[in-house]
Amino acid sequence: MSFWGNTLAKLFEDHRRQLVAMVVRRVRDREIAAELVQDVYARLMQSGDCGAEEANTKVLYASVRNAVIDHHRSTYGRTQAMNGILPSQLWLCETTSPQEHAESRQALSALDRALLELSPKAREMFILHRVxxxxxxxxxxxxxxxxxxxxxxxxxxxxHCQERLAAYRNDD
Incomplete structure (x- = not known):
């Protein structure tokens, strides 16, 4: 292991518990916290030494705080995307006419076709999560x-599903 690798390993050994605890307070999930801290470790291994131990420690804590911010931003974005397809977009619970019922069934068929375009793993993961x-x-x-x-x-x-549904609706 390089000098920087040894230095960073020692820093993480000394500060890992505090870093994980800090992240757990912010994300409320121990697994995600441990993963974020590990990701920071991997990124810092590639970046190199900052100089003095105090400077390296400051970079370590700042990097973990930034990773938490990035996590919150990406989680928010994914949540917005996941909420993008609502059941009301696919069908009406009580259709008022046979035409609306047919349109709802066609939208559901379009979603089904979009799911079939995915890999089996992606499709299964989506269904397990959403259904x-x-x-x-x-x-x-x-x-x-x-x-x-x-x-x-x-x-x-x-x-992918949103794009296919939008294309389906634009074809009408």
Whole structure:
């Protein structure tokens, strides 16, 4: 391991508990907190030494705080995307006419076709999350990926479905 690698490993050994605790207070999830801190460690390994130990420690804490801010921003964006498709966009609970019922069924068919364009894994993940209500942490464990990767995949799937529904509606 390089000098910087040794220095950073020592810094993380000394500060990891405090960093994770700081992130847990902000994101309210220990797994995500540990993942964010680990991501910062990986990024700092690539960036290099800042000089004195005090400067490296300040960079470490600032990087973790920035990672929390980035996490909140991306989570907000994904939440907005996930809320983009509402049941009311697909069908009406009580249709007032046979035509509205037919239009709702056609929109549902368009969504089904959009889901079939996805990979089987992406489709299954989306259905497990949106239909069965499986949380992201359980999906991450099921597929052996990070929670962040699950959130990103769900957001990509949601954008794909939204684009296909928008195209369907514009074709009318």
């Amino acid at each position: 069965d209500g499986i949380p992201n942490t359980k999906l991450a464990k099921k597929y052996g990926i990070s929670v962040s990767a699950v959130e990103k995949q769900l957001a990509r799937t949601m954008r």
